[in-house]
Amino acid sequence: MVAxxxxxxxxxxxxxxxxxxxxxxxxxxxxxxxxxxxxxxxxLRVQHxxxxxxxxxxxxxxxxxxxxxxxxxxxxxxxxxxxxxxSIPTGFDQYFAMGRGLQGSIRNVEGEEVQIDVPAMEMKxxxxxxxxxxxxxxxxxxxxxxxxxxxxxxxxxxAKSLGIHTKPVLLGPVSFLLLSKGAxxxxxxxxxxxxxxxxxxxxxxxxxxxxxxAGATWIQVDEPYLGLDxxxxxxxxxxxxxxxxxxxxxxxxxxxxxxxFEQVDDRMALIAQLPVHGLHVDLIRHPEQLSGVxxxxxxxxxxxxGLVNGRNVWKTDLDAALQLATQAVDQVGIDRVWMATSCSxxxxxxxxxFETKLDPEIKDWLAFSSEKLTEVSILRDAINQRYEGTETxxxxxxxxxxxxxxxxxxxxxxxxxxxxxxxxNPAVKERLAKVDPSMLKRNAPFAERYPVQTEKQHLxxxxxxxxxxxxxxxxxxxxxxxxxxxxxSEEQYNAFLRQETEKCVRLQESIGxxxxxxxxxxxxxxxEYFGEKLRGYAFTQNGWVASYGTRCVKPPIVYGDxxxxxxxxxxxxxxxxxxxxxxxxxxxxxxxTCLQWSxxxxxxxxxxxxHQLALALRDEVSDLEKANITTIQIDEPAIREGLPLRRAxxxxxxxxxxxAFLLTSSSVxxxxxxxxxxxxxxxxxxxxxxxxxxxxxxxxxxSRSDLKLLRAFEQHGYYNASGPGLYDxxxxxxxTAEEMGERLQALLQYLPYQLVWLNPDCGLKTRxxxxxxxxxxxxxxxxxxxxxxx
Ligand code: GLN
Ligand code: ZN
Numbered sequence: 160m161v162a163x164x165x166x167x168x169x170x171x172x173x174x175x176x177x178x179x180x181x182x183x184x185x186x187x188x189x190x191x192x193x194x195x196x197x198x199x200x201x202x203l204r205v206q207h208x209x210x211x212x213x214x215x216x217x218x219x220x221x222x223x224x225x226x227x228x229x230x231x232x233x234x235x236x237x238x239x240x241x242x243x244x245x246s247i248p249t250g251f252d253q254y255f256a257m258g259r260g261l262q263g264s265i266r267n268v269e270g271e272e273v274q275i276d277v278p279a280m281e282m283k284x285x286x287x288x289x290x291x292x293x294x295x296x297x298x299x300x301x302x303x304x305x306x307x308x309x310x311x312x313x314x315x316x317x318a319k320s321l322g323i324h325t326k327p328v329l330l331g332p333v334s335f336l337l338l339s340k341g342a343x344x345x346x347x348x349x350x351x352x353x354x355x356x357x358x359x360x361x362x363x364x365x366x367x368x369x370x371x372x373a374g375a376t377w378i379q380v381d382e383p384y385l386g387l388d389x390x391x392x393x394x395x396x397x398x399x400x401x402x403x404x405x406x407x408x409x410x411x412x413x414x415x416x417x418x419x420f421e422q423v424d425d426r427m428a429l430i431a432q433l434p435v436h437g438l439h440v441d442l443i444r445h446p447e448q449l450s451g452v453x454x455x456x457x458x459x460x461x462x463x464x465g466l467v468n469g470r471n472v473w474k475t476d477l478d479a480a481l482q483l484a485t486q487a488v489d490q491v492g493i494d495r496v497w498m499a500t501s502c503s504x505x506x507x508x509x510x511x512x513f514e515t516k517l518d519p520e521i522k523d524w525l526a527f528s529s530e531k532l533t534e535v536s537i538l539r540d541a542i543n544q545r546y547e548g549t550e551t552x553x554x555x556x557x558x559x560x561x562x563x564x565x566x567x568x569x570x571x572x573x574x575x576x577x578x579x580x581x582x583x584n585p586a587v588k589e590r591l592a593k594v595d596p597s598m599l600k601r602n603a604p605f606a607e608r609y610p611v612q613t614e615k616q617h618l619x620x621x622x623x624x625x626x627x628x629x630x631x632x633x634x635x636x637x638x639x640x641x642x643x644x645x646x647x648s649e650e651q652y653n654a655f656l657r658q659e660t661e662k663c664v665r666l667q668e669s670i671g672x673x674x675x676x677x678x679x680x681x682x683x684x685x686x687e688y689f690g691e692k693l694r695g696y697a698f699t700q701n702g703w704v705a706s707y708g709t710r711c712v713k714p715p716i717v718y719g720d721x722x723x724x725x726x727x728x729x730x731x732x733x734x735x736x737x738x739x740x741x742x743x744x745x746x747x748x749x750x751x752t753c754l755q756w757s758x759x760x761x762x763x764x765x766x767x768x769x770h771q772l773a774l775a776l777r778d779e780v781s782d783l784e785k786a787n788i789t790t791i792q793i794d795e796p797a798i799r800e801g802l803p804l805r806r807a808x809x810x811x812x813x814x815x816x817x818x819a820f821l822l823t824s825s826s827v828x829x830x831x832x833x834x835x836x837x838x839x840x841x842x843x844x845x846x847x848x849x850x851x852x853x854x855x856x857x858x859x860x861x862s863r864s865d866l867k868l869l870r871a872f873e874q875h876g877y878y879n880a881s882g883p884g885l886y887d888x889x890x891x892x893x894x895t896a897e898e899m900g901e902r903l904q905a906l907l908q909y910l911p912y913q914l915v916w917l918n919p920d921c922g923l924k925t926r927x928x929x930x931x932x933x934x935x936x937x938x939x940x941x942x943x944x945x946x947x948x949x
Contacts, residue, residue, distance in 0.1 A: 162553055163488065163496050165539040166218035166463055168379065168417065168439070169328060169503025170207050171528050172225060173705055175510055178203055180709040183226060186251070193251060200226065204314065208323050210529065215536025215555040218377060221318050221325035222311035223503060226251075227258040227293070227708050230338055231280070233330045234295035236311070237362050238304035241296045241342060243277045258293055258708055281340070282707055284800055286383060286420050288470065288506055289714075289756065291707035295339035301355055305362040312369045319374055326415075327375055331382040332356060332363050332400050333393070353396040360403045371409030379415050379439070385430065386421025386441075387804050394429050401433040415439055415463060419502035421804050424451025437461030442483055443468045443501035449483055453490045462487055465501030466538060467531045472507065472702070472716060472758045473576075474526045475534045477541070477569045484542050493546050498538040504528040508702035508713075521697050521718055524576040537565045577762065584695070584720035591770055598777075599821040601853060603829045605879050609855060609914075612832040616742045616790060620949060621917050621942045622673040624882070626836050626858055627746045627792065628922035629663045629678035630931060639683060656681050657734060664738045666932065671939040674742050674790055677735035679924070685748045685794065686756040690715035692727040693775055696757070716758045717768055723775035732788045744834065745783040745791040747776055750819040755797035766815035773822035780823060784831050792834035793824055793854070799839055813848040820852045834858060838921050840868040840883075846875040858882040860920040862902065872909045881910065884920030885941065886934060891926065893933045896940040903941060912949050917942050 173179045182199050185191035191199075204224050211219045225232050234240075235254055246267045247253040255261070260279035267273045281294040311327050318325040330338075336352045336359065370378060384393070405414070413436040422445035423430060423438075430438060437460050440452050449464075456462055464487055466480040480498075487496050510529035514522060526534060540557045557565070576582060601608065612618070642652035663678035682688040690696035696715050703711035728745060736743040750772035759768050776793070783791050798820075803812050824833045835854040840861050842849065849857065861868050861883030868883055883906055885899040899917075906915065917938055923931050 161494050163484070163493055163498060163539050163542045164217040164553065165215060165536045166326070166439075166497045166499040167211060167216050167220055167504065167532065167535065168381075168419070168465075168469065168500050169220050169223035169505050170211065171505055171507065171509055171705065172203070172207075172223065173509075173703065173709075173711060174203050174206075175513070176701070177703055177711060179226075180711060183709045187255070196251070200224070201317065204317065205321060208318050208321065208325065211532055212323055212554055214529070214532035215539070215553070215557070216532055217539070217554045218326045218379075218497065218499075219318070219323060220328045220379065220503075221314045222327040222329065223505075224310075224314060227255065229292070229330060230285075230295065230335070231258055231293035232310070233335055234293070234339075236306045236309050236366075237359065238306065239295050239297055239301060239339075241280065246273070247275065247277075283338075287800065287802070287804055288420075289712065289800075290506060290705055292338065295335070296342040297336070297339050297352060297355060298342040299351065299354075301342075301358065303355075303359050303362050305365050309366055309369065311366070312373050315370060315375055316373050324374075324376070326377045326379050327370055328379045328381065329363070329366070331380040331416075332359050332404065333396050334382045334384045335359075336396075337384045337393070353392060356396060356400050357403070360400055363404055364406065367404070367412060368409055371412050376411055377413050377415055377437075379417050380435070381417045381419075383417075383419055383421070385416070385418045385426055386423050388806055389426065389429070397429060397433060401435065405434040413437065413461075415461065417463070419465060419469075420444060422448040424448035427452060427455035431455050431457050435460075437463060437497075439463035439465060439497075439499060441465040441501045443470070446483060449486060453487060456491060459495070461495050461497060462491060463497040463499045465499050467498075467500045467526075467534050468507075468761070469500040469502040469504045469531075470506045471761055472525050472527060473761050474524055474569060474572055475531070475538075476573050477534065477538060477566055478573075480538055481541055481545075484538060485545070488542060488546065493543070496542075498535050498542065500531060500535060504531060506704055507531065508699065508704055510701075513701040514699055516700055517697060518581075520575070520579065520581065521716075523572050524718065525716075527702070533565075537562055541566060579719075582719040582762075584722060587720035587722050587771055587774070590774060591767070594770070594774075594822060599818050599825060601825045601827070601829075605853065605855065608829045608832075609880065611830045612789075612855060615830040616674070616832065618673055619942075619946060620913070621915060621945050623917045623939055623942050624672060624674040624744065624834075624858070625667075625676055625918055625935070626920075626922045627676050627679050627744075627794070628682070628924035629676070629680070630926055630928050631680070631924040632927070635659060635680050656731075660731065660735055661738055664735055664743075666928075667935075668739055668741065670932065670935045672741075672935065674744050675735070675739060676744050676746060677731050679746060679922070681731055686753050687713075687715055689727060689748050689753060689776075690717075690757065692725075693721050693723055693772075695719035695721035695771070712756075714757050717754075717760055719760075721768065721771040721775055723778050726782045727779055729779070729782050729786050729788070732783060733786050736788060742790050743788060745780075745788040747779060747791065747793045747823075749793045749795035749798070749835070750776055750823055751801055751816045752795050752797040755801050766819075769815060769819040770822060773819040776823040777826055781826055784827050789831045790834065791824075791827070791831065792836060792858075793820065794836045795820060795852075796836065796838040798837065798848075799841070799845060802845070809844075813845060817848050817851045820854075824852075824854065832856065836921075842868060842871040843874070846871055846877070850875070850877060850879075854879060856880045856882060856916055858884065858916065858918050860884050861906075862887040862920050869906065869909045877910075880914040880916060882916030882918040883910075885917055885938060886919055888919050888921050888923055888926060891930055893930055894937060896937040896944070899937060899941040900944060903945060912945075 282291040415437040417439040419441040508527040641647040659680040667675045706712045732745040834856045886894040
């Protein structure tokens with residue numbers, strides 16, 4: 160076949176209407192049988208393969224389907240099942256127990272009815288996406304064994320029986336080990352884990368042999384770590400692993416080494432030595448890497464060009480993509496180039512066709528996964544038609560007239576988006592251009608501010624507070640639904656919210672907390688709530704993307720210059736303040752978190768969007784201050800996850816992320832206290848940046864990992880006030896005052912007692928009122944005891 164091919168790296172498994180989510184959750188609830196689960200999941204896979212075939216994809220992925228997570232599947236498939244799950248019989252129970260824990264009675268491997276209570280394996284963010292994978296746990300003497308019926312082989316055959324020849328997708332052995340963690344404490348670190356390659360790779364070889372036997376040809380081997388920071392140990396691991404993997408490789412098999420999210424042009428010396436047959440590169444993140452990659456691409460290798468963004472929702476600029484494609488084809492020839500998505504489409508919603516409420520002008524700028532399939536195949540056809548005389552034996556090619564029509568419609572959409580009044584707001588651009596360094600700095604140093612704040616707010620030693628949200632009960636959620644569906648008027652809904660807020664304020668007063676919150680009952684989601692009130696943001700009805708397991712999120716879309724037509728939160732904070740003499744803390748989501756948890760513009764740098772968000776939030780801070788709300792919390796739980804994948808790029812990111820926070824927060828008077836909150840304790844790497852944010856008080860997660868956090872405090876010193884969480888809000892357990900006291904005592908070895916706040920780890924929205932009340936009463940009791948002591 161002498162033609163450019165179209166390829167997709169992975170398709171969203173959850174289905175157009177989140178069918179898979181409903182199915183699996185039904186299974187967990189005992190409402191869907193195991194047979195139905197398997198059967199309907201298969202039907203969904205078939206549907207997705209057929210859709211891709213009909214849209215003209217030549218290299219359709221298989222093995223991209225999972226009931227929970229693909230990294231978990233890889234571990235499971237190679238028998239890496241931690242000891243605590245081994246009493247559970249093989250099958251769905253055991254598999255889901257690894258993903259989400261299991262509590263209750265089961266029949267064990269011996270067939271006896273036993274009580275079991277095992278927590279889930281750890282979850283981590285998949286590179287710099289918002290998808291969370293399950294972290295495999297491997298011991299130093301880990302043994303692997305290939306599952307007797309690997310699902311990836313079964314899925315390949317399933318598709319084959321429909322006449323669809325798919326490209327199985329494997330997570331490569333080196334990246335798999337680097338994503339894992341040591342089960343024993345001493346086995347932490349990539350060096351130890353990579354030592355397991357000789358045990359692991361033979362099972363990969365067996366798997367490849369089985370795939371070859373089933374008739375597979377191209378195999379997509381994902382090795383995203385190739386683009387990350389490489390140590391000599393990792394480089395050597397790649398060489399050894401691939402040499403061993405391709406020993407006795409069945410003749411029909413061809414391996415496509417697949418990278419994404421980072422550039423690899425500076426890694427070509429290593430890559431070109433690996434005994435594979437092709438390379439996939441992400442040209443969305445790094446279009447400039449193409450020349451460097453082409454210069455060193457081994458003869459006969461296929462080059463798969465990631466030209467259609469798998470992580471964002473915009474239409475591809477097809478002309479620009481074709482230019483890159485032409486550069487590649489001119490250099491390596493038409494038979495060695497593929498047009499592809501930049502990464503798996505897992506991170507993209509399913510289809511635009513369900514969006515009936517999106518403004519048609521904005522909708523015309525978007526492409527979700529299904530629409531991106533067409534983009535990939537149109538790119539293929541356009542290139543094949545340009546290099547006339549080639550035989551185009553490809554899947555569902557479009558004729559020349561159709562291709563031309565699509566290209567010119569695409570040109571019109573891209574042009575319209577560039578110049579639309581909805582996108583461009585000169586006032587916002589002008590304002591941003593005028594930001595000067597004085598706007599990024601408080602008007603007095605912390606040491607001068609803090610005493611003023613303490614006096615103004617009448618704060619005692621060891622002040623107590625919470626992180627913002629209080630229980631989002633069934634009633635709260637059902638009230639919101641009634642309002643959204645029109646069953647409740649705005650008045651009815653607001654009356655309900657006022658009632659909840661009042662209840663919450665009264666309870667905090669009775670518990671004796673010092674700085675109160677309004678409870679966030681009016682918020683569905685900490686980003687969506689602000690997005691709905693800002694100009695430049697759009698919302699979808701069905702734009703779900705996988706977050707973890709069966710959980711999906713619906714990120715809002717920043718399409719234009721952002722500004723704030725009117726105050727967003729002032730009314731609620733002011734209302735709460737009328738109910739009490741105690742200070743009410745205003746509650747905002749920070750600019751970097753709004754950015755990280757939205758689909759954002761690809762036509763300007765992320766830093767610019769972050770600064771536009773910061774200006775809008777800066778106005779909100781000012782309005783809160785004017786309305787006498789003089790404690791304001793700006794949550795930035797996502798600052799850390801925005802870190803670039805290579806360390807050399809961290810400083811540049813942290814510079815603009817910190818400056819966006821400062822632009823939001825630093826307009827206020829000395830006496831106004833700025834809080835920030837972050838939901839992680841792994842501070843070591845970014846401590847100096849956190850200090851530069853210069854929040855008066857930072858509240859942080861601490862209870863699950865105090866050692867790490869305290870070590871960081873000791874190493875770097877932190878000069879402002881802080882509230883490392885005294886208890887874990889993820890668990891229904893109510894800690895005693897003694898326990899919290901012990902934790903606090905431990906903290907005080909590292910932190911000056913005058914600057915310590917008492918608070919939980921995070922917001923309380925997932926807990927119930929009884930738990931919240933008891934835990935907070937114990938927290939204020941702890942404060943009372945320590946105030947006497949110090
Ligand atoms: N203020 C938010 C809350 O309490 C913070 C949530 C978060 O840190 N993710 O819910
Ligand atoms: Zn948090």
